[in-house]
Amino acid sequence: MDKIKNNHAIFSKGNSKNIPIVFIHGFPFDHNMWNHQTEKLSQEYFCVSYDIRGLGKSPAGEGQFTMEMFVDDLMEIIKGSKLNTPVICGLSMGGYIAQRAVEREEKNFRALILCDTKSAGDNNDARIKRAEGIKKINELGSKQYVKNFLPNCFSEESTRKLFYKETLNRSLKTSSVGLKGCLLAMAGRTDTTEFLSKIKIPVLIICGEKDKLSPPHIMKEMAESISNSEFHIIPRAGHISPLENPETVNKIIADFLSREVVSQA
Numbered sequence: 343m344d345k346i347k348n349n350h351a352i353f354s355k356g357n358s359k360n361i362p363i364v365f366i367h368g369f370p371f372d373h374n375m376w377n378h379q380t381e382k383l384s385q386e387y388f389c390v391s392y393d394i395r396g397l398g399k400s401p402a403g404e405g406q407f408t409m410e411m412f413v414d415d416l417m418e419i420i421k422g423s424k425l426n427t428p429v430i431c432g433l434s435m436g437g438y439i440a441q442r443a444v445e446r447e448e449k450n451f452r453a454l455i456l457c458d459t460k461s462a463g464d465n466n467d468a469r470i471k472r473a474e475g476i477k478k479i480n481e482l483g484s485k486q487y488v489k490n491f492l493p494n495c496f497s498e499e500s501t502r503k504l505f506y507k508e509t510l511n512r513s514l515k516t517s518s519v520g521l522k523g524c525l526l527a528m529a530g531r532t533d534t535t536e537f538l539s540k541i542k543i544p545v546l547i548i549c550g551e552k553d554k555l556s557p558p559h560i561m562k563e564m565a566e567s568i569s570n571s572e573f574h575i576i577p578r579a580g581h582i583s584p585l586e587n588p589e590t591v592n593k594i595i596a597d598f599l600s601r602e603v604v605s606q607a
Contacts, residue, residue: 349395349400349401349403350392350393350395350400350415350418350419351373351392351393351398351399351400352390352391352392352419352423353373353380353390353391353392354388354389354390354391354423355380355381355384355388355389356380356383356384356385356386356387356388356389357388358388359388360386360387360388361387361388361428361429361452361599361603361604362387362388362389362390362423362425362426362428362429363383363387363388363389363390363428363429363430363431363599364390364391364392364416364419364420364425364428364429364430364431365379365380365389365390365391365431365432365436366391366392366394366416366430366431366432366433366436366437366439366440367391367393367394367397367398367433367435367436368433368434368435368436368437368458368459368495368581368582369397369434369435369521369524369525369528370397370488370491370492370513370516370520370521370524371397371398371509371512371513371582372393372397372398372399372512372513373391373392373393373398374398374509374512375433375509375582375584375585376389376391376431376584378584378585378588378591378592379431379584379588379591379592379595382588382592382596383592383595383596383599386596386599386604387429387599388425390419390423390425390428392419394412394415394435394436394439394524395407395411395412395415395520395523396516396517396519396520396521396523396524397516397520397524398512398516402517402519402520402523403519404519405519405520405522405523405526406523406526407523407524407526407527408526408527408530409438409439409442409527409528409530409531409532410442411527412438412439412527413439413442413443413446416430416439416443417443417447417450420450427450427451427452428451428452429451429452429453429454429455429599429603430443430444430451430453430454430455431454431455431456431457431595432455432456432457432459433456433457433458433459433582433583433584434457434458434459434495434555434556434581435459435524435527435528436457436459437456437457437458437459437460438459438460438528438531438534440454440455440456440459441454441456441459441461441534441537442531442532442534444537444541444543445534445537448541448542448543451543452543452544452603452606453543453544453545453546453598453599453602453603454541454543454544454545454546455545455546455547455548455595455598456545456546456547456548456561456564457547457548457549457583457584457591458548458549458550458553458555458556458561458581458582458583459556459561460556460560460561460564461533461534461535461537461538461564461567462533462535463531463532463533463534464528464529464531468529469529472525472526472528472529473529475487475491475521475525476522476525476526478490479518479521479522480518480522483518484514484516484517484518484521485514487518487521488510488513488514488516488521489510489514492506492509492510492513494554494555494581495555495580495581495582496580496581496582496586497550497552497578497579497580497586498552499578500579500580500582500585500586505585505586509582509585535564535567538564538567538568539567539568539569541568541569541570541571542570543570544570544571544598544602544603545565545568545570545571545572546571546572546574546594546595546598546602547561547562547564547565547568547571547572547573547574548561548573548574548576548583548584548591548594548595549561549562549573549574549575549576549583550575550576550579550580550581550582550583550586550587551575551576551577551578551579552578552579552580553579553580553581553583554580554581555581556581558575561573572598574594576590576591576594577590
């Protein structure tokens with residue numbers, strides 16, 4: 343860990359003089375889900391990842407989170423780390439944060455990478471499901487909630503692999519306060535669908551072919567709404583495609599950055 347700044351655990355790899363990329367993880371994970379990407383891409387870029395408040399090594403505080411707070415946190419990290427118009431890459435909940443950040447301050451970003459996420463806010467059924475999740479955490483505890491939730495995020499094949507066990511073990515350490523705070527934030531987030539057609543920076547959209555939570559047809563519709571975008575389906579992957587098939591994801595991201603970011607710099 344490089345530092346804890348404004349109650350956030352921040353990690354970096356690579357030369358700080360290179361084009362920066364900020365990686366935002368999903369729920370209920372931490373920055374380690376991006377290890378394959380930061381290791382590979384740090385050879386040419388300055389890779390920054392961090393633990394969202396309440397997850398990983400970032401404290402939960404009172405646990406009263408909103409998506410706007412998460413975006414504020416991101417902006418503070420970018421400013422505090424002196425990152426000049428970074429590329430922003432988010433998965434699932436991290437994708438919610440990334441989309442809202444670009445909606446608020448698009449001029450501060452070079453490009454947007456969205457992995458296994460949605461633009462739509464929660465409908466009533468989804469909000470009820472978030473509420474049920476909080477109830478389960480209160481009744482069963484955080485560890486049992488994570489054990490029940492995590493298999494939905496991976497393809498069936500991935501749940502039998504070592505990286506799944508490692509990810510599960512890290513996620514089991516998450517506090518109930520942090521988990522519930524994130525569920526509240528996701529339930530209360532705004533819908534960014536109408537903004538998609540207004541995005542001007544280059545956008546890369548990636549989705550696991552077996553993603554149950556944000557399936558390919560939904561993410562393809564997102565890509566079709568963005569004029570300057572490209573869409574890729576990742577084979578042998580569910581909702582956590584950068585961890586399940588890192589070689590394919592890394593190549594797609596590297597090609598996109600070389601074509602849409604480096605060549606334009």
